[in-house]
Amino acid sequence: MSAWLTPDEWQAFRLSLEVAARSVGLSLPFAIAMAWLLARRRFLGKTLVDAAVHLPLVLPPVVVGYFLLLIFGTRGPIGAWLAEHFGLRLVFTTAGAALATAVMSFPLVVRAIRLSIENIDPHLEAAARTLGARGWDRFFTITLPLTLPGILAGVIVAFSASLGEFGAVITFVSNIPGETRTLPLALYTAIQTPDGDAAAARLAALSVGLGLAGLALSEWLARSVRKRLGP
């Protein structure tokens, strides 16, 4: 494959995988907590929280990128604090690209996990309680394992979506080779460049291949999980 792609394209491909992996790793713990909260708890302002979680699905990605820039930029309230106390810069960095894709794919993960939690028979947890299992114990031995299909589905969908995130990334962290130029950004640059059509075609083919692989994997996982859980 490395003979098939130029070093720059190869770099964009690896960077895409890295950004997607970091983004999913970053969002997963929060997504599980948020999904559980939304599925199992009633609290004041739940509708508002639910809406806020889903906002990235309905907002133009550029808007999300712009908000991130205002909040996590060098002069933003959180960005300035992170830079001062941890020396962590998000603008123009791979970490920033991962944050942008994590925010964009967060609702996808939460939705998948939440559906899964809602489908768990509450009697199972009740039974565990009668047998003396406490809160965290119940969560880790009953709820979490039964949520696994939802988590897996969420992770794969979020990973695939993160590979392709464009608007939020280019707005927040710009288009820097080796740092933030992921597949879609490299593809975009190739389209802008004279005689970049061959490169654009290669990158597009690569994106299609990755997308198909993600879909096939999630389908296969869903089937094997159904086989194990179903009657």
Added chain:
Amino acid sequence: MSRLTVRLLALLPAWWCASASAAEPATPAAPPHEIVVFAAASLTDAVGEIARMHEEESGRTLKISFASSSTLARQVQNGAAADIFLSADEEWMTYLDERKLVLKDSWSRPIGNQLVLIAPADRPVTVELRKGVDLAALLGDGRLATGDPAHVPVGRYAQQALDFLGAWTKIEPRLARAENVRAALALVERGEAPLGIVYATDARVAKSVKVVAKFPAESHAAIRYSFAILAGHDTPDVREAFAFLTSAAALDVFRAQGFVVP
């Protein structure tokens, strides 16, 4: 999903078809064809103002799309229905000309610009742009914002200038490559990049940036904008609008905004 939602969704294609067919007869029935101008991002303010003047005088609006000259040229190459192209450099006009997409006798180069180094207004920087200047040291751990040298004109001029000063190899890995000159300007305005290279006219429109230094004219190719009517769009209306863009009144606007008008 509720039944109502399902029904509403089922109506969507019908609505789409209806609105599409309703729009169809309107197209040929409206002969006053809108004039579409593709203009380099650095012309945003000046050409915007000239278009307003044109509308006041003739009652006809110009539809303007601002982006990097590279983006626009690629769109024209792929069949975008633009009438007039205002490029920030000669190269992208030549690119279209080689593909027989430019009305050659209309091609003119009425205005020029200068290349400057900018910084956020509240950041104390002074530097003299001489050969061997160490710009990388001024950047700290930040980046230098300019157009992507792979295709955006301002980035190409910046690369030539930095190369001339002997600073290119050290700066290249430290670039924040923006999609057009205004995007690079915005990075410096917001303080995300401590330095940027833009045109003198861009630096003027942004209050929160200051010009640190001008690049010597001999450090890069002369910045001359290329204006032309696109092939197949040679109508009297387009000719009139094109003439207005290079009229004395328009040149006054360009001059007032800091463009070089020879």
